[in-house]
Amino acid sequence: xxxxxxxxxxxxxxxxxxxxxxxxxxxxxxxxxxxxxxxxxxxxxxxxxxxxxxxxxxxxxxxxxxxxxxxxxxxxxxxxxxxxxxxxxxxxxxxxxxxxxxxxxxxxxxxxxxxxxxxxxxxxxxxx
Amino acid sequence: xxxxxxxxxxxxxxxxxxxxxxxxxxxxxxxxxxxxxxxxxxxxxxxxxxxxxxxxxxxxxxxxxxxxxxxxxxxxxxxxxxxxxxxxxxxxxxxxxxxxxxxxxxxxxxxxxxxxxxxxxxxxxxxxxxxxxxxxxxxxxxxxxxxxxxxxxxxxxxxxxxxxxxxxxxxxxxxxxxxxxxxxxxxxxxxxxxxxxxxxxxxxxxxxxxxxxxxxxxxxxxxxxxxxxxxxxxxxxxxxxxxxxxxxxxxxxxxxxxxxxxxxxxxxxxxxxxxxxxxxxxxxxxxxxxxxxxxxxxxxxxxxxxxxxxxxxxxxxxxxxxxxxxxxxxxxxxxxxxxxxxxxxxxxxxxxxxxxxxxxxxxxxxxxxxxxxxxxxxxxxxxxxxxxxxxxxxxxxxxxxxxxxxxxxxxxxxxxxxxxxxxxxxxxxxxxxxxxxxxxxxxxxxxxx
Numbered sequence: 001x002x003x004x005x006x007x008x009x010x011x012x013x014x015x016x017x018x019x020x021x022x023x024x025x026x027x028x029x030x031x032x033x034x035x036x037x038x039x040x041x042x043x044x045x046x047x048x049x050x051x052x053x054x055x056x057x058x059x060x061x062x063x064x065x066x067x068x069x070x071x072x073x074x075x076x077x078x079x080x081x082x083x084x085x086x087x088x089x090x091x092x093x094x095x096x097x098x099x100x101x102x103x104x105x106x107x108x109x110x111x112x113x114x115x116x117x118x119x120x121x122x123x124x125x126x127x128x
Numbered sequence: 129x130x131x132x133x134x135x136x137x138x139x140x141x142x143x144x145x146x147x148x149x150x151x152x153x154x155x156x157x158x159x160x161x162x163x164x165x166x167x168x169x170x171x172x173x174x175x176x177x178x179x180x181x182x183x184x185x186x187x188x189x190x191x192x193x194x195x196x197x198x199x200x201x202x203x204x205x206x207x208x209x210x211x212x213x214x215x216x217x218x219x220x221x222x223x224x225x226x227x228x229x230x231x232x233x234x235x236x237x238x239x240x241x242x243x244x245x246x247x248x249x250x251x252x253x254x255x256x257x258x259x260x261x262x263x264x265x266x267x268x269x270x271x272x273x274x275x276x277x278x279x280x281x282x283x284x285x286x287x288x289x290x291x292x293x294x295x296x297x298x299x300x301x302x303x304x305x306x307x308x309x310x311x312x313x314x315x316x317x318x319x320x321x322x323x324x325x326x327x328x329x330x331x332x333x334x335x336x337x338x339x340x341x342x343x344x345x346x347x348x349x350x351x352x353x354x355x356x357x358x359x360x361x362x363x364x365x366x367x368x369x370x371x372x373x374x375x376x377x378x379x380x381x382x383x384x385x386x387x388x389x390x391x392x393x394x395x396x397x398x399x400x401x402x403x404x405x406x407x408x409x410x411x412x413x414x415x416x417x418x419x420x421x422x423x424x425x426x427x428x429x430x431x432x433x434x435x436x437x438x439x440x441x442x443x444x445x446x447x448x449x450x451x452x453x454x455x456x457x458x459x460x461x462x463x464x465x466x467x468x469x470x471x472x473x474x475x476x477x478x479x480x481x482x483x484x485x486x487x488x489x490x491x492x493x494x495x496x497x498x499x500x501x502x503x504x505x506x507x508x509x510x511x512x513x514x515x516x517x518x519x520x521x522x523x524x525x526x527x528x529x530x531x532x533x534x535x536x537x538x539x540x541x542x543x544x545x546x547x548x549x550x551x552x553x554x555x556x557x558x559x560x561x562x563x564x565x566x567x568x569x570x571x572x573x574x575x576x577x
Contacts, residue, residue, distance in 0.1 A: 014192045019168040020199055090195070090223045112198035112225040
């Protein structure tokens with residue numbers, strides 16, 4: 001399981017979905033939780049963070065920069081190559097799941113999800 | 129006993145009027161957008177019997193609301209009800225958390241059934257599904273209740289109880305009643321599916337390899353007729369869709385009886401149905417192809433069902449509508465993409481290490497080849513087009529031609545069958561399928577009255 005003291009970034013263009021994911025994170029025990037409304041804003045937050053994020057939880061379908069594009073940017077930067085990245089999406093097409101795996105996603109959660117599902121998935125991610 | 133709660137959010141006036149008569153005996157609670165957002169912090173209490181959302185939702189919008197509600201209400205029925213025509217594919221709504229999506233204009237009957245089932249379950253009233261029973265013999269027992277629907281006073285009366293042995297008189301009475309009047313309780317529909325599949329097994333055991341018994345042909349005809357007749361009834365396409373889902377369950381149970389090890393077919397079917405009882409082209413083609421194989425004895429139904437599920441995996445994401453379009457309207461690039469989907473499907477199957485029986489691979493390879501050489505990708509002619517490919521081609525053509533696709537007039541099943549019969553029997557014109565074989569297949573379809 002990931003260290004609960006690391007800063008977490010929640011990325012989703014839907015306000016309520018961000019709130020749901022952030023609430024689930026709080027319930028798990030994370031205390032430093034930030035949010036971003038799309039991939040561009042998320043990349044700004046990630047690359048400028050004083051203390052690097054220890055977990056990124058991102059939606060797939062977003063305007064400007066999709067979750068997959070964000071994942072590729074994160075993985076392409078050696079500073080964040082091993083940062084746990086969880087994709088939260090309604091996309092179940094095997095091709096898309098395959099694309100996310102190929103791009104280096106750490107875990108994949110299907111929307112709509114129950115709060116417990118996030119905890120279960122995070123438990124599967126090895127600490128850095 | 130407290131009344132079951134129905135939660136309504138964002139319904140238009142017209143949608144509210146359409147559902148109101150169905151909610152008698154329930155406590156209706158309206159939830160505005162602020163109330164929805166508040167659910168993030170305070171879960172639903174009590175859990176509603178039914179949630180109805182509409183197109184008036186703005187912030188959160190309908191899809192966001194579905195995701196939010198589904199995260200709070202894992203098993204409950206959440207329906208999206210709109211006034212006009214849907215702006216997105218029904219599967220898109222289901223994927224985001226709705227149990228189903230209905231257009232008041234198009235899906236009135238299906239919506240009424242779904243809402244009545246959810247409310248009926250909450251009120252402790254039994255809901256029923258229309259069915260067709262395959263041929264029965266006196267002395268046989270049915271593992272489910274049967275009821276007759278009396279449309280005059282909108283009531284169900286019991287005809288037989290689960291476990292009752294059927295005497296000759298009752299067996300004859302059941303036989304008289306078609307799919308529109310005979311019903312089985314919703315909570316016993318699995319027993320009905322398993323029973324129907326076991327009857328098919330019995331009939332399949334009566335014939336010889338390649339020569340199905342008359343009883344089997346009759347049973348397949350009965351199943352296809354009930355599905356296709358429902359599909360064709362004016363304004364009841366969604367009921368036909370439900371009927372097709374039912375046939376899929378029967379074929380699934382026939383191919384893999386309970387207790388046997390799971391097959392590739394079953395696993396793929398589970399994937400394609402994940403989270404939704406969706407209208408799905410691949411599973412429809414699989415069901416129809418398996419039934420044609422069963423009724424003609426020309427191929428292994430298991431292999432045909434598998435081929436049906438996999439036949440279009442080569443269509444890239446977003447390209448699905450290419451097949452639905454008029455070939456003349458396709459650009460050169462689109463035509464190349466369309467033609468390429470057949471070898472692409474086989475390549476994907478090979479790469480994913482799916483062990484596809486030769487017969488099923490042949491079906492996938494040939495499903496767009498045509499007897500008169502007008503097909504693709506290899507423009508095979510005459511006997512070079514395999515029987516398996518023709519079965520899959522017939523099932524694929526039937527489902528595509530008769531599907532409801534926005535902006536296109538749906539061909540009725542009756543017209544499709546009539547057109548194919550004329551093609552098979554008439555002289556001169558081009559022949560998509562080998563006439564003798566097509567005639568054998570069409571004998572399994574509803575008679576042209």
